[in-house]
Amino acid sequence: MGDTRPTPIEQAVPDRAGRSLRWRRFPVGPGQRAAWAYTEVVVSRRTRFQRVEILDTVAFGRALFLDGLPQSAEADEFIYHEALVHPAMVCHPRPRAVFIGGGADGGALREVLRHPELERVWLVDIDAELAGLCQQYLPYAPPALFTDPRVTVTFGDAYEALMGAGAGTFDVIILDLTDPGTPLSRRLYTPEFFRAAGTRLRSPGVLVVQAGSLRLTNLDAHLEVVRALRGAFRTVRSYSADVPFFGEVWGFAFASDDLDPASVSPEEVDRRLSARGIRGLRFYDGQTHTQLFALPRYVRTALGEA
Structure with missing residues (x-):
């Protein structure tokens, strides 16, 4: 099948108030990206099987990523x-x-x-x-x-x-x-x-x-x-x-x-x-x-x- 979603891109971008929010940007299709702003990395750990990240995001609350792929978020x-x-x-x-x-x-x-x-x-x-x-x-x-x-x-x-x-x-x-x-x-x-x-x-x-x-x-x-x-x-x-x-x-x-x-x-x-x-x-x-x-x-x- 092949993985349908490429590796995420990490960037720090200031918001309108000048705060340096960190952004997780992710290609979801040709010429298209989704992006999440986050304030804290709660967990970043590689288990025996995969890289686990739990981030506090601005829009979706606490969220789980596996090998950089979004899995679930507190809000939805x-x-x-x-x-x-x-x-x-x-x-x-x-x-x-x-x-x-x-x-x-x-x-x-x-x-x-x-x-x-x-x-x-x-x-x-x-x-x-x-x-x-x-x-x-x-x-x-x-x-x-x-x-x-x-x-x-x-x-x-x-x-x-x-x-x-x-x-x-x-x-x-x-x-x-x-x-x-x-x-x-x-x-x-x-x-x-x-x-x-x-x-x-x-x-x-x-x-x-x-x-x-x-x-x-x-x-x-x-x-x-x-x-x-x-x-x-x-x-x-x-x-x-x-x-x-x-x-x-x-x-x-x-x-x-x-x-x-x-x-x-x-x-x-x-x-x-x-x-x-x-x-x-x-x-x-x-x-x-x-x-x-x-x-x-x-x-x-x-x-x-x-």
Whole structure:
């Protein structure tokens, strides 16, 4: 696939008041950059697997970067994590067993734990040191999430962990991975992996994955993820959410042999959320569910769906 986002550029630029703000500038496509001003480097450390930075940004609060790539930020991480988790969890009639690949920052786990039917969730992330730093420094990753009695946390290779699980083990598989094409995640986006993951799902079952940018000039990685999923599942639906911290609209993919999120009405989404006692969401509800899957024509054309 290849990494779709180049190495960031660091610059110090004075603001109008003459203060020397530090800026993280990042190319997001041909001739285009996103930029974040920050006031403090809270953490800058290389773990065994990746470079971890936690910065206090001016616009988005405390934010996590891995190998220079933006991952999540205090101000709007709820958009990304609610969009990743709840369409799959709500479409499933009774999600009792969930696998999370990646997700060391705890946001996906937090959203999964809102669902009262949940009996067990297995989170597998390769980087124990990253998880510890997130729990220590990110306000949206409290340590209590990881000690919930329904939660098992394993620090290791999510690929090997899922391959070692028995057939029909999970209701929902959530892949909260680094970008398609990055070294740590590359083989978790392959057709072979998706086919094997599908056998680990019960019927009905859902796999959802973050699937890269949906920017007009930067669609290739998303299209490759969707092609790989189509080789493994009967129904594959792309969807998107505008995540301001990423500087672009972000893509996700829902895959299942049994369930189709397009068939679930806004009223039914709201009814299921209410029946499960899920309150306090800041992004996702029935109306948002419908909007997530209403892709612009250029995306549908690229996907062969227009």
